[in-house]
Amino acid sequence: KAEVHTHLTNDDIARFSRQLILPGFGVQGQLKLKNSAVLIVGMGGLGCPAAQYLAAAGCGRLGLVDYDIVERNNFHRQTLHSEKKEGMSKVDSARIALLELNSSCQIKCHTRLLNSLNAFSVLRAYDVILDCSDNVPTRYLLNDACVMLGKPLVSGSALKMDGQLTVYNYGADGPCYRCIYPVPPPPEAVTNCGDGGVLGAITGTIGALQALEAIKVIVGLGEVLAGRLLIYDGFSNLFRNIKIRSKRPNCHICSAEPLIRDLIDYELFCGMHATDKDNPLQLL
Amino acid sequence: KAEVHTHLTNDDIARFSRQLILPGFGVQGQLKLKNSAVLIVGMGGLGCPAAQYLAAAGCGRLGLVDYDIVERNNFHRQTLHSEKKEGMSKVDSARIALLELNSSCQIKCHTRLLNSLNAFSVLRAYDVILDCSDNVPTRYLLNDACVMLGKPLVSGSALKMDGQLTVYNYGADGPCYRCIYPVPPPPEAVTNCGDGGVLGAITGTIGALQALEAIKVIVGLGEVLAGRLLIYDGFSNLFRNIKIRSKRPNCHICSAEPLIRDLIDYELFCGMHATDKDNPLQLL
Amino acid sequence: MSAKELQINLEFSAGAELLFGNIKRRKLSLDGTVKWTVASLLKWMHANILTERPELFLQGDTVRPGILVLINDTDWELLGELEYELQPNDNVLFISTLHGG
Amino acid sequence: MSAKELQINLEFSAGAELLFGNIKRRKLSLDGTVKWTVASLLKWMHANILTERPELFLQGDTVRPGILVLINDTDWELLGELEYELQPNDNVLFISTLHGG
Ligand SMILES: [Zn+2]
Ligand SMILES: [Zn+2]
Numbered sequence: 001k002a003e004v005h006t007h008l009t010n011d012d013i014a015r016f017s018r019q020l021i022l023p024g025f026g027v028q029g030q031l032k033l034k035n036s037a038v039l040i041v042g043m044g045g046l047g048c049p050a051a052q053y054l055a056a057a058g059c060g061r062l063g064l065v066d067y068d069i070v071e072r073n074n075f076h077r078q079t080l081h082s083e084k085k086e087g088m089s090k091v092d093s094a095r096i097a098l099l100e101l102n103s104s105c106q107i108k109c110h111t112r113l114l115n116s117l118n119a120f121s122v123l124r125a126y127d128v129i130l131d132c133s134d135n136v137p138t139r140y141l142l143n144d145a146c147v148m149l150g151k152p153l154v155s156g157s158a159l160k161m162d163g164q165l166t167v168y169n170y171g172a173d174g175p176c177y178r179c180i181y182p183v184p185p186p187p188e189a190v191t192n193c194g195d196g197g198v199l200g201a202i203t204g205t206i207g208a209l210q211a212l213e214a215i216k217v218i219v220g221l222g223e224v225l226a227g228r229l230l231i232y233d234g235f236s237n238l239f240r241n242i243k244i245r246s247k248r249p250n251c252h253i254c255s256a257e258p259l260i261r262d263l264i265d266y267e268l269f270c271g272m273h274a275t276d277k278d279n280p281l282q283l284l
Numbered sequence: 285k286a287e288v289h290t291h292l293t294n295d296d297i298a299r300f301s302r303q304l305i306l307p308g309f310g311v312q313g314q315l316k317l318k319n320s321a322v323l324i325v326g327m328g329g330l331g332c333p334a335a336q337y338l339a340a341a342g343c344g345r346l347g348l349v350d351y352d353i354v355e356r357n358n359f360h361r362q363t364l365h366s367e368k369k370e371g372m373s374k375v376d377s378a379r380i381a382l383l384e385l386n387s388s389c390q391i392k393c394h395t396r397l398l399n400s401l402n403a404f405s406v407l408r409a410y411d412v413i414l415d416c417s418d419n420v421p422t423r424y425l426l427n428d429a430c431v432m433l434g435k436p437l438v439s440g441s442a443l444k445m446d447g448q449l450t451v452y453n454y455g456a457d458g459p460c461y462r463c464i465y466p467v468p469p470p471p472e473a474v475t476n477c478g479d480g481g482v483l484g485a486i487t488g489t490i491g492a493l494q495a496l497e498a499i500k501v502i503v504g505l506g507e508v509l510a511g512r513l514l515i516y517d518g519f520s521n522l523f524r525n526i527k528i529r530s531k532r533p534n535c536h537i538c539s540a541e542p543l544i545r546d547l548i549d550y551e552l553f554c555g556m557h558a559t560d561k562d563n564p565l566q567l568l
Numbered sequence: 569m570s571a572k573e574l575q576i577n578l579e580f581s582a583g584a585e586l587l588f589g590n591i592k593r594r595k596l597s598l599d600g601t602v603k604w605t606v607a608s609l610l611k612w613m614h615a616n617i618l619t620e621r622p623e624l625f626l627q628g629d630t631v632r633p634g635i636l637v638l639i640n641d642t643d644w645e646l647l648g649e650l651e652y653e654l655q656p657n658d659n660v661l662f663i664s665t666l667h668g669g
Numbered sequence: 670m671s672a673k674e675l676q677i678n679l680e681f682s683a684g685a686e687l688l689f690g691n692i693k694r695r696k697l698s699l700d701g702t703v704k705w706t707v708a709s710l711l712k713w714m715h716a717n718i719l720t721e722r723p724e725l726f727l728q729g730d731t732v733r734p735g736i737l738v739l740i741n742d743t744d745w746e747l748l749g750e751l752e753y754e755l756q757p758n759d760n761v762l763f764i765s766t767l768h769g770g
Contacts, residue, residue, distance in 0.1 A: 017357045021481040022444055046669040049333070049492070052363050053485045073301045075385065079336050082384035100366035101359065134669040157666035160306055161506065162582040164666050181665060185634025189624045191583065193668035197305040201337045201496035203669065208333070208488035212518055215485065222445065222519035229636075230521060231581055231663060233592075234496055235506040237514060239523030240581075242663075244636075244643040330770040418770040441767035446683040448767050465766065469735025473725045475684065477769040487770065513737075515682055515764060517693075524682075526764075528737075528744045560769065 002061060002106075005034045016058050029219040030058060036218045037061035039126035041114060041142060043068075043090040045077040045193070045203030046132035046156045046210060052080060053211035055098040059218075061106045062098065063126055064091040067113040077200030113274060114138060116263035119145040128214045131155040132207065134193060136184055137266035137274040143168060143177035144263055147254045152226075153177070154213045156206040159196050161234035163206040166244070167213050167226045169254065174226035179248035184270040202234045286345060286390075289318045300342050313503040314342060320502045321345035323410035325398060325426060327352075327374035329361040329477070329487030330440045330494060331416035336364060337495035339382040343502075345390045346382065347410055348375040351397040361484030397558060398422060400547035403429040412498045415439040416491065418477060418560035420468055421550035425558070427452060427461035428547055431538045436508075437461070438497045440490040443480050445518035447490040450528070451497050451510045453538065458510035463532035468554040476560035486518045572600035576658045578613075583664040584635060587620040588613075598654075606637065607650040609660065625662075636663045673701035677759045679714075684765040685736060688721040689714075699755075707738065708751040710761065726763075737764045 008030055013020065016030050038059050040047045043066040054062060070081040070093050078090075085093040091109040098107055110122050123129060123145050131142050131153055139155070146153040152170040155177065157163065169176045209230070216222045229242040252259040267274055292314055297304065300314050322343050324331045327350040338346060354365040354377050362374075369377040375393040382391055394406050407413060407429050415426050415437055423439070430437040436454040439461065441447065453460045493514070500506045513526040536543040551558055578594045585592045598604055598612070607629060618625055624632065630650060631637060637644040638661040644652060654660070679695045686693045699705055699713070708730060719726055725733065731751060732738060738745040739762040745753060755761070 011356075014356050016360050018477060018481045019360050019483060021479075022483065025481075042669050044669045049488060053361075053488050056360050056363055056484050058360065072295075072298050076300050076303050076340050076342065077337075079340055079385060083387055084384065100368065101363060103367055132669045134667065136667050139667060157668055159583065159666045159668040162666060164582065164663075180636070181634060183633035185665065186623070186627075186632060189632065189634055189664075190667055193302060195305075196583075196668065197302045197309075198668060199303060199306065199496065199499070200340050201492045201499060204333060204337050204492035205489050205496070208485045208492060209521070212483065212485035212489070213521065215483070216521075223521065225521045228521075230523070232523075233581060236592075237493070237497065237500075237507065237509045237512075238525055239514070239516075240641060240661075241522055242636075242638050242641050242643070242661075243646070245645045326770050328770045416770045418768065420768050423768060441769055443684065443767045443769040446767060448683065448764075464737070465735065467734035469766065470724070470728075470733060473733065473735055473765075474768055480684075480769070482769060517682060520693075524742060524762075526737075526739050526742050526744070526762075527747070529746045 002037065005031060005060070008034070012058065019057060024221050025219060029221065032219050033058045033215065034060045036128070037063065037126045038128045038130065038214055039063040039065065039123060040130045040132055041065045041138065042132035042134060043080070043094045044074065044132065044134060045158060045198060045200060046207040047130070048078045048080040048094065049204045049207030050130050050132055050210040051094055051098055052101065053208055054214060055102045055105045057211070057215055058102070059105065061108070063108045063110060063122070064094055065110040065112070065114055065122065066090040067111060077198060077203050079200070079204070114141060115274070116141060116265060119263060120149065123149055123151065127151065128217050129153050130210050130214060132210065135274050136190055136272050137270045139177060140184065140269060141263065141266045144253050144260065147176050152217050154210045154217070156210040158198050158203045158206050159191060159193060161199055161202055163202050163232040163234065165206055165209050165225060165230040166228065167217070167224050170217065170224055170226040173246040175245055175247050176251060176254040178253050179251045180244060182248070182252065187272045190272065199234065205232065286321070289315060289344070292318070296342065303341060308505050309503060313505065316503050317342045317499065318344045320412070321347065321410045322412045322414065322498055323347040323349065323407060324414045324416055325349045325422065326416035326418060327364070327378045328358065328416065328418060329442060329482060329484060330491040331414070332362045332364040332378065333488045333491030334414050334416055334494040335378055335382055336385065337492050338498060339386045339389045341495070341499055342386070343389065345392070347392045347394060348378050349394040349396070349398055349406065350374040351395060361482060361487050363484070363488070398425060399558070400425060400549060403547060404433065407433055407435065411435065412501050413437050414494050414498060416494065419558050420474060420556050421554045421558040423461060424468065424553060425547065425550045428537050428544065431460050436501050438494045438501070440494040442482050442487045442490050443475060443477060445483055445486055447486050447516040447518070449490055449493050449509060449514040450512065451501070451508050454501065454508055454510040457530040459529055459531050460535060460538040462537050463535045464528060466532070466536065471556045474556065478560055483518065489516065574598040574600040574604055574654060575656055576654055576660060579659060579661040581661060581663045582666055584662040587625050588617050589619045604654040605650060606644060606652045606654070609654060631662065634665045636665065638663065675699040675701040675705055675755060676757055677755055677761060680760060680762040682762060682764045683767055685763040688726050689718050690720045705755040706751060707745060707753050707755070710755060732763070735766045737766065739764065
């Protein structure tokens with residue numbers, strides 16, 4: 001069990017002075033961050049900036065999940081992975097870069113693909129989960145696990161020059177991913193970043209905003225983006241704030257009487273593999 | 285004079301594959317980036333992410349301007365500066381970090397405070413200028429120099445949990461900074477990040493968006509944010525797209541018959557020092 | 569031009585435009601003498617402007633899973649979904665859900 | 670409540686709210702029997718809701734340099750500035766310019 005910090009060091013105060021002085025932040029806000037644990041699922045285009053800004057802001061513990069290794073075609077957007085780290089596991093690469101930014105951040109590496117067997121044991125130790133993943137089954141898995149564990153899920157996504165952001169499972173009325181998307185999309189309608197491409201500045205923007213929402217959740221600052229969807233069109237540089245539904249009364253997972261009471265096989269449910277590299281699951 | 289690249293290497297194609305395939309980008313877009321030179325003024329909260337995403341995207345030449353050194357209270361938002369580089373000049377620190385991300389990016393360090401005597405010689409070699417500065421005199425200086433040299437100016441700013449972004453001096457009708465702000469604000473109305481604080485995720489978002497707009501300008505992609513102002517309220521996570529005026533017909537600097545034909549003393553004009561560290565200029 | 573028209577704006581975002589000739593914004597003038605719901609709009613879109621594989625937009629009578637419908641920037645679920653009756657100058661936005669990172 | 674009121678929305682952004690009791694959004698009901706311009710609105714704001722140093726908001730009859738005025742998300746310069754006549758449900762937004770990085 002992690003030590004609970006009850007005060008800031010002089011070094012903390014010097015280091016975070018320009019964040020501490022924000023209205024509604026203060027020493028208490030910084031302490032909450034220092035005592036917080038955030039899990040970031042996916043150390044790609046979204047996970048890199050999200051982790052960077054959480055570590056820099058003084059988040060005490062970060063968990064990083066990714067089974068993949070650093071490849072050359074990651075460099076244009078995954079800015080924690082330097083050229084020298086090609087071939088290294090992404091979580092190890094990210095950990096090295098994050099500790100250079102803030103050596104007092106405790107970073108735990110989960111070098112694995114999340115699935116319904118290991119998700120609870122990985123997620124349980126964290127206060128807030130960031131969905132920086134790149135595929136549909138992982139998004140449903142994270143949602144269901146977060147609902148069952150009662151943890152807020154800061155969900156970002158990006159493709160080409162578009163980005164989307166919202167916070168699921170937050171507050172009394174905040175919907176979950178299944179409230180909005182009860183049925184997974186047909187596999188042939190899903191484009192991944194490998195096939196569709198993506199600009200690094202888009203993932204950078206959405207990832208930084210995910211860090212911001214996580215900080216707001218932890219510190220209790222501002223209006224969290226729950227029940228609202230931010231959509232970004234980088235081609236025109238247009239942001240829109242969309243009001244989405246509250247909890248769906250008959251949601252299979254977050255309603256009072258859920259139909260789903262255990263994690264399921266999400267690859268089967270979605271008919272897709274839990275990676276961004278593959279074609280649809282061959283069901284027969 | 286810089287070499288003009290007429291083709292991409294196999295390594296370029298492998299590295300940038302997921303950016304190349306974007307509609308409207310392609311090999312020609314990547315070549316334009318490779319042949320481009322971008323100047324980033326200010327290696328602080330905005331300049332760090334902007335430089336990071338420009339280097340990662342394959343911008344051929346980056347110029348970095350900052351006279352300052354890395355301090356402890358920078359770490360929470362200036363994510364190119366690692367702990368070990370405390371005390372180093374910010375441009376040298378940033379250069380090391382950027383070369384680790386993309387060793388083929390040519391990076392020139394301008395370790396100085398820009399002023400009306402040196403601005404032309406520094407700016408002339410670049411195609412696009414990013415205003416990532418932290419004070420009013422530098423914003424007017426960069427604007428006037430960009431207008432006189434005919435270069436687009438991607439202007440970002442941030443304070444507390446707010447951010448603003450626009451592109452000045454772009455296209456036939458695009459306004460300049462003076463079109464919008466003909467008169468500088470009273471010094472007592474200006475809050476800097478030292479006094480007001482700022483969250484790193486806010487500067488991270490605006491800085492990444494500055495990189496995106498620079499890429500769009502260079503590649504000729506999408507609708508550039510000229511004549512429009514993006515305002516961001518991170519407290520509520522609300523973005524707004526504001527239509528601002530076109531060129532002001534009687535603008536002192538960008539109109540057909542400008543009153544100002546040479547750079548002036550911007551500290552005197554604004555009654556403020558060109559740093560974020562000081563009180564108003566003592567005029568008497 | 570008919571005496572009575574119902575003007576609405578259609579928008580597509582995050583890839584949904586690729587199914588509609590890659591046009592992100594359209595102004596429609598519909599026959600204003602009849603009542604238009606989102607259900608009848610979807611039928612009209614299928615017949616008139618859907619250029620790519622219809623199964624990537626429609627499933628049965630409604631949009632396929634993974635496409636959000638927003639009317640004046642509000643989730644159509646809050647407004648009656650298919651039964652919502654279109655009003656003059658309504659803005660109907662179709663957003664593809666993104667899954668990449 | 671008067672028989673005729675002019676309802677408008679005021680908004681403040683990027684620090685301008687600090688001069689107005691730190692409230693970012695207000696609904697105003699103005700006397701609808703007279704004509705209201707932005708000029709008269711500024712006078713009303715000064716008299717009624719400006720809580721901090723007025724010189725950080727006003728200079729002479731207009732807003733001080735460095736504050737942008739947007740009416741329905743459009744620069745007031747495009748709409749006649751001080752002379753613009755307020756319409757029912759107009760949204761008037763005051764933005765402080767940021768200079769930090
Ligand atoms: Zn639900
Ligand atoms: Zn001008």
